[in-house]
Amino acid sequence: MSDPHIAISVRDLKMGFGDFIIQRDLNFDIKTGEIFVIMGDSGSGKSTLLRHLIGLQKPLFGKINYADMSFWDAPEAQRKALSKRFGVLYQSGALWSSMTLFENVAMPIREHTNYGEERIAALVQFKLALVGLAGFDAYYPSEISGGMKKRAGLARALALDPDILFFDEPSAGLDPISAKRLDDLILELRDSLGTTIVVVTHELASIYAIADSSIFVDADAKTQTALGPPAYLRDHPPTAKVGEFLRRGDGKNLNEGEAV
């Protein structure tokens, strides 16, 4: 029925809190094995869109389809089964503060597999090493820095080798070298494991380095104003704001136009 190359398709999505609409008429497809970037100004609803894709918030209207399955029309058991294929890195890391880094990564594996402790330990060590945190197993989240929390959160997101990875501003708070390493890791995950990756980010360098496709959600228009590969959008911006965003505000003088 549906295109097997499409991992997620969003149709006529309207999101908001009660009467307060954040975005409406969102329509886009995320292909299997691609890196899809969600861009937009601050407060435009990028994190909210991500929460909808993960199934943490219910749309006011519209559908979010995973392959043939409409997420919010499916029974809860099916939704849960689907969620197990997701890995999520939250904006703040969201590590479970009462557990060590080791426990944080090990807990999902324990829950969803029947591996022995030895195998789990080996997997956890590998995931922590992958994000550059080898040797930090016994640390509690409160004992590591903000950037390290992000990376530990990433290790946990990778715990179950998910089919779809969601990142909320992964490189915010990272130094340029770590951010570059993270981009490389994201590309590597796509190439070697075929993971579909959805990233919310503002970092232009990162956007151009990793994105196969992208969407721009506009806080003023309250809908998507651009869809496509970011380099193409930069050269053919559908709206002035998208062009400004992708060229980092170049070519626009604050004194012109906006001034009273």
Added chain:
Amino acid sequence: MEYLLKTYGESDRGEGELELVVSGDWAERGDSALVSASGDNKRRNFGADLLSDLETALQAGGISKIRFDTSNLTDWDSKLIVLIIAIQQQKTQNIEIDDAGLPRGLRQLIALSRAAPARGDRGDAKPAPGILETVGQQTIGVFSRFKASSQFLGVSLQSFGRMFTGKARYQKSDVRDFIFAAGPQALPIVSIVNILLGVILAFMGAVQLKQFGAEIYVANLVALGQTREIAPMMTAIVMAGRTGAAYAAQLGTMQVNEEVDALKTFGFSPIDFLVLPRMLALAVMMPFLVLYADALGIFGGYLIGITVLDISTIEYIEQTRASIDIVDVALGVFKGSVFGILVAVTGCMHGMNSGRSASAVGDAATKAVVSGIIAIIGMTAMFSVLAAVLGI
């Protein structure tokens, strides 16, 4: 810090133009800015005289354009910017404002402050509700809150059921930690409160019973009152303030950190994982705390009995033993267990429903204590009526 308003006659620039000449130091940096604000009206109402002069000039009519002359302005800061913005907002009467005369930096800062449009569809746009509407909303709110609480209680008890069938996923080590926090660590405050309650009960009874020479019945009063009613209720109230608030704050903070979301996306039930261990800890520990509280309350009564009322130790103990039986103690212990679950559930519920800010977590803790105490006292009254009807 001087200003001058020149209307067209004086400035000779054109019909209907007003020139605002601002000169001198409008920043007032240095020592003068630090003097105490009290009594210094001029500083407090910075630029108010300028605005009122301007308004008078505009009311005189005939002005269609305001220009600025700042060639002799030596220094300025945000205070002047705010003034200019206030002037610009007087545009209502079709007066053009020509900002070419303002310093370039000042114009740019104003432009920057306008570059991001304000969010217009929320906030003060809504008129404040009237009394009738408020009363209505609050009444509807009571019902929906009651419904939400009942639902949460139901979901939590289901989780209890899952624990017995071994299906609930939670950390056993959490239960141990919570038991320690809710049990041994609570002993000091439970001790002090209950000894004093025994003392108060004994004094209260003694005043009346002395009139009939029946001081010995103080032992009955203390033992019965303490085991059946006071110990479970007061211990639960102490636990609501101590542990219920802590639970709300813990879960609220986890909500802020997106830890609860992370649990959900990995397929863990936050109820099983977070609420169940806390509920279990209080349900297990409260009966022991109540037993302990019974003993200490009776001890407090005994202290008053032997000192103030001249009852002998043997007499007091005998009278106490005769006055209560196992049913009284069991009733108190059972109530304690129910209250324990109640305290845990209200604490966890407000924590789970907490908003994502520091003040929201504070509100959650407050609500947990307030609704916990109300629930405990309400249940105590209900239990008393039930016990009387059933003859327990």
